[in-house]
Amino acid sequence: MTAFRWRAQARSGHARAGYLDTAHGTVATPTFMPVGTVGTVKAMTMDAVRSTGAGIVLGNTYHLMLRPGAERVRALGGLHRFMDWPGPILTDSGGFQVMSLGPLRRLDADGVTFRSHIDGSEHRLTPERSTDIQHALDATISMCFDECPALPAPAEAIARSMRMSMRWAERCRAAFVPRPGYAQYGIIQGGTEPELRAESVRALTDIGFEGYAIGGLAVGEGQELMFSTLDVTVGLIPDDAPRYLMGVGTPDDLLGAVERGVDMFDCVMPTRAGRTARAYTERGTLNMRNARHATDSRPISPHCDCPACSRHSRAYLHHLFRTNEILGPMLLTWHNLSYYQRLMRGIRAAIVDGTLPEHAAHLRAQWAMEDWSPDEMPFPDIPPVP
Amino acid sequence: MTAFRWRAQARSGHARAGYLDTAHGTVATPTFMPVGTVGTVKAMTMDAVRSTGAGIVLGNTYHLMLRPGAERVRALGGLHRFMDWPGPILTDSGGFQVMSLGPLRRLDADGVTFRSHIDGSEHRLTPERSTDIQHALDATISMCFDECPALPAPAEAIARSMRMSMRWAERCRAAFVPRPGYAQYGIIQGGTEPELRAESVRALTDIGFEGYAIGGLAVGEGQELMFSTLDVTVGLIPDDAPRYLMGVGTPDDLLGAVERGVDMFDCVMPTRAGRTARAYTERGTLNMRNARHATDSRPISPHCDCPACSRHSRAYLHHLFRTNEILGPMLLTWHNLSYYQRLMRGIRAAIVDGTLPEHAAHLRAQWAMEDWSPDEMPFPDIPPVP
Numbered sequence: 001m002t003a004f005r006w007r008a009q010a011r012s013g014h015a016r017a018g019y020l021d022t023a024h025g026t027v028a029t030p031t032f033m034p035v036g037t038v039g040t041v042k043a044m045t046m047d048a049v050r051s052t053g054a055g056i057v058l059g060n061t062y063h064l065m066l067r068p069g070a071e072r073v074r075a076l077g078g079l080h081r082f083m084d085w086p087g088p089i090l091t092d093s094g095g096f097q098v099m100s101l102g103p104l105r106r107l108d109a110d111g112v113t114f115r116s117h118i119d120g121s122e123h124r125l126t127p128e129r130s131t132d133i134q135h136a137l138d139a140t141i142s143m144c145f146d147e148c149p150a151l152p153a154p155a156e157a158i159a160r161s162m163r164m165s166m167r168w169a170e171r172c173r174a175a176f177v178p179r180p181g182y183a184q185y186g187i188i189q190g191g192t193e194p195e196l197r198a199e200s201v202r203a204l205t206d207i208g209f210e211g212y213a214i215g216g217l218a219v220g221e222g223q224e225l226m227f228s229t230l231d232v233t234v235g236l237i238p239d240d241a242p243r244y245l246m247g248v249g250t251p252d253d254l255l256g257a258v259e260r261g262v263d264m265f266d267c268v269m270p271t272r273a274g275r276t277a278r279a280y281t282e283r284g285t286l287n288m289r290n291a292r293h294a295t296d297s298r299p300i301s302p303h304c305d306c307p308a309c310s311r312h313s314r315a316y317l318h319h320l321f322r323t324n325e326i327l328g329p330m331l332l333t334w335h336n337l338s339y340y341q342r343l344m345r346g347i348r349a350a351i352v353d354g355t356l357p358e359h360a361a362h363l364r365a366q367w368a369m370e371d372w373s374p375d376e377m378p379f380p381d382i383p384p385v386p
Numbered sequence: 387m388t389a390f391r392w393r394a395q396a397r398s399g400h401a402r403a404g405y406l407d408t409a410h411g412t413v414a415t416p417t418f419m420p421v422g423t424v425g426t427v428k429a430m431t432m433d434a435v436r437s438t439g440a441g442i443v444l445g446n447t448y449h450l451m452l453r454p455g456a457e458r459v460r461a462l463g464g465l466h467r468f469m470d471w472p473g474p475i476l477t478d479s480g481g482f483q484v485m486s487l488g489p490l491r492r493l494d495a496d497g498v499t500f501r502s503h504i505d506g507s508e509h510r511l512t513p514e515r516s517t518d519i520q521h522a523l524d525a526t527i528s529m530c531f532d533e534c535p536a537l538p539a540p541a542e543a544i545a546r547s548m549r550m551s552m553r554w555a556e557r558c559r560a561a562f563v564p565r566p567g568y569a570q571y572g573i574i575q576g577g578t579e580p581e582l583r584a585e586s587v588r589a590l591t592d593i594g595f596e597g598y599a600i601g602g603l604a605v606g607e608g609q610e611l612m613f614s615t616l617d618v619t620v621g622l623i624p625d626d627a628p629r630y631l632m633g634v635g636t637p638d639d640l641l642g643a644v645e646r647g648v649d650m651f652d653c654v655m656p657t658r659a660g661r662t663a664r665a666y667t668e669r670g671t672l673n674m675r676n677a678r679h680a681t682d683s684r685p686i687s688p689h690c691d692c693p694a695c696s697r698h699s700r701a702y703l704h705h706l707f708r709t710n711e712i713l714g715p716m717l718l719t720w721h722n723l724s725y726y727q728r729l730m731r732g733i734r735a736a737i738v739d740g741t742l743p744e745h746a747a748h749l750r751a752q753w754a755m756e757d758w759s760p761d762e763m764p765f766p767d768i769p770p771v772p
Binding site: 040043047077083316 | 468
């Protein structure tokens with residue numbers, strides 16, 4: 001059986017390229033995990049997800065415990081089989097979603113009682129129950145059940161919440177059933193307070209996990225505070241453990257976080273944007289509903305080999321969103337996930353090649369540019385509209 | 387350049403297996419054409435459509451003239467390039483859709499003035515304009531612009547309407563620009579009146595078209611009247627011309643019509659059903675929202691190699707529809723189109739093998755059966771839910 005571990009391949013400053021070995025295969029890091037909340041990466045077949053180069057996907061305890069239920073997924077052979085993804089799956093613990101329920105949830109020292117956002121039925125999650133559910137789902141990587149306070153908040157409230165999450169982390173670890181190639185990650189909390197983050201890292205490393213996540217960021221604090229918090233946190237994590245920044249982010253967020261030593265990411269941005277007509281490109285985003293695309297025979301990006309770009313014009317994508325056709329979200333989600341995976345592959349290759357600073361500067365210069373002008377990028381096959 | 391023609395390969399009674407040669411490739415007949423109303427087969431990439439075995443798809447003049455507009459499609463390289471379907475495309479003339487607009491349309495001897503169902507803007511279709519639009523779209527097969535009266539209707543009204551459609555057919559033919567490998571089909575009208583159908587066939591064959599469609603059926607008259615109308619109509623069509631039954635139908639409709647000599651079909655049933663959780667199987671249809679599928683680890687059909695059946699359980703499809711996930715319509719449309727294509731391939735092979743009567747009896751016996759019992763059809767990989 002494969003042991004779960006992260007292996008370094010190359011470094012550039014704090015950035016690392018490596019491999020994550022798991023029971024369900026090896027993933028090159030840094031890596032972006034498409035979000036498959038309820039057992040499907042929205043608007044994508046798993047074949048399509050695979051074709052973008054994704055190596056690991058995310059599932060969600062909160063959503064899957066409500067529908068179809070963890071025990072049902074287990075009975076159907078586990079989440080890998082259920083959703084047709086034989087590769088590694090990381091499951092969120094449900095903590096973040098439950099905390100987001102606001103008045104629908106009641107927190108106590110033992111866990112959280114909440115009402116389903118779907119039918120109002122009452123449910124309870126504790127560190128033990130969340131860990132059990134993730135086991136039932138057969139998650140390759142389980143996450144600790146924690147509390148994630150919204151920022152800004154008083155330091156005292158952040159500290160109290162963090163310490164409760166650390167007590168819960170101990171209970172999660174006790175409930176976790178170790179299996180070769182499987183992992184459980186502790187989640188570092190502490191808001192944007194360096195000393196609280198350090199205390200959280202110490203608490204989690206004392207318990208000992210296969211990997212460490214940075215939680216409680218990208219919750220409204222802004223990129224600068226997020227990066228400065230990473231600056232004081234990531235270096236405290238054991239070097240041989242994988243580091244996962246939860247729920248982040250924009251392409252620029254990913255680049256900055258990789259430069260600070262983060263290995264793993266997840267975010268709904270590329271998939272959600274794909275359903276709302278927003279296309280990621282090397283030169284920023286395009287709103288495909290915009291009328292200027294209506295007669296544009298060029299692909300979204302000249303550098304993309306996804307089906308939206310290799311087979312269709314911007315005009316076609318515009319048409320699909322204008323007519324509310326399902327194929328619009330299908331193609332644009334495919335494109336956006338392709339962009340995110342290509343971005344991560346490029347960053348990873350630059351770490352390996354020792355050219356990360358130049359590559360990062362190039363990426364940022366491109367993001368600051370306008371969309372390609374028609375002169376710059378003729379569509380290879382289709383004549384421009386007269 | 388390829389000439390447009392239909393070539394017989396084998397016959398069984400009135401049924402024919404053959405090949406349709408076109409400027410955009412050859413299609414084996416009898417064939418079912420997936421409906422791509424507005425330049426997309428709903429919830430499918432064209433790669434997926436191809437993978438089901440479809441050889442020709444349908445587009446719609448009415449929808450495409452409104453969005454994105456025929457001239458825009460022409461400027462973007464034609465409908466084949468726009469929607470990424472290099473194979474043959476048949477376009478409906480818009481007649482059926484415009485007639486369905488009810489109070490939004492005004493019919494005169496020259497054509498129809500109507501208001502768009504989208505924004506109320508006023509448009510006009512005439513035999514000439516419909517033919518021009520289909521040329522602009524670069525349709526492989528253009529259809530005549532006709533009137534299709536709802537049934538039942540007085541014989542006199544049907545006759546008047548049919549005769550106007552025949553005058554329009556002359557104008558359509560005059561407006562059609564012949565090109566090698568392209569075709570225009572005349573549409574036989576006349577309701578369920580044998581003598582009106584015969585008159586219509588005579589009028590159209592006097593004009594002379596590359597193919598002939600039977601229109602004005604499947605509009606509420608019932609299968610028995612539809613079949614008896616085919617019985618008295620199809621045999622009047624020149625034997626060397628392809629015969630297309632418009633807007634039909636259920637698997638049972640297709641089988642009966644092939645037995646009566648029809649070569650081509652289109653219908654929204656498999657795609658629409660795919661979006662509304664209805665799965666076609668060899669033993670009738672299943673409603674995937676039904677709770678009995680929630681724990682069923684078997685595929686929809688043991689005979690289907692589509693991604694829904696080869697990779698997923700009924701339980702997963704049920705879950706996707708219950709959670710309103712886009713992947714539900716995507717997978718089930720794929721499955722239903724796979725079923726329709728497999729059905730047509732099987733019928734065609736039986737004609738070629740000389741076993742159509744036995745094959746048809748087998749199909750009908752299967753349709754009359756209940757869903758497979760769990761004993762009959764174990765899921766090959768997934769253990770049954772305890």
